[in-house]
Amino acid sequence: MQRDAEGTGDHSLAGAFRAAAEGMRCTVANVNERKRLRERRERVAMIEARLSEVPEGILIAKKDREFVFDQDNFMQRDQAGYRKLVLFNDCVLVCEAPSTSTRNLLEALSPLSPQPLRDLARRDLRFRDLITLHGLTPASCPSVTEPAVQGGQRASGSFDGFVSNRDRSHSFEIRGRVFYGTKEVVETWVEAIRDVVSQLAAVRMDPRSSFH
Secondary structure, rough: OOEEOOOOOOHHHHHHHHHHHHHHHHHHHHHHHHHHHHHHHHHHHHHHHHHHHOOOOOOOOOOEEEEEEEEOOOOEEEOOOOOOOEEEEOEEEEEEOOOOOOHHHHOOOOOOOOOOOOHHHHHHOOOEEEEEEOOOOHHOOOEEEEEOOOOOOOOOOOOHHHOOOOOOEEEEOOEEEEEEEEEHHHHHHHHHHHHHHHHHHHHHHHHOOOOO
């Protein structure tokens, strides 16, 4: 920084630099926000295009790839064995065990895949059932249910006080189905479902969006 004869700094020049940097930061933030909005609209467009390829009565669509859990994280009530759940943008897919590996599963769901999604689902994913999130609002999303049995408590009405893992597990209910897991896993899924529903609602309410 240049200094005058009295040794004081050129504050006006420093202020100009700070103003320019702040202006650049705001410009970048605005550009990124417009980019995110465009990507959300494009994602909804992709979802609706894929939905048109799926047989009537089946809703299937893709969300971000991070919500893929190992099959031992959840148990489905009244079903034998474990299931792998994958969260999509407008539904929860319940895969039969044994299912494809995570890597193959993501490849099968890649938008670059030339094959129709319904064919991939029938052959590669071997899905058992779909639970749609269509019609849910942030207010009607599922919530975490505490375990029926806490700590060393005995199960009410159980034979010889037997307590199952489900009695000690957290859970959430959606579309009449109950899913069990640890507190952390269940909270993650409930939060993820709420996030998906909120994102879709925000995109559809945007006046610049054609998806209503």
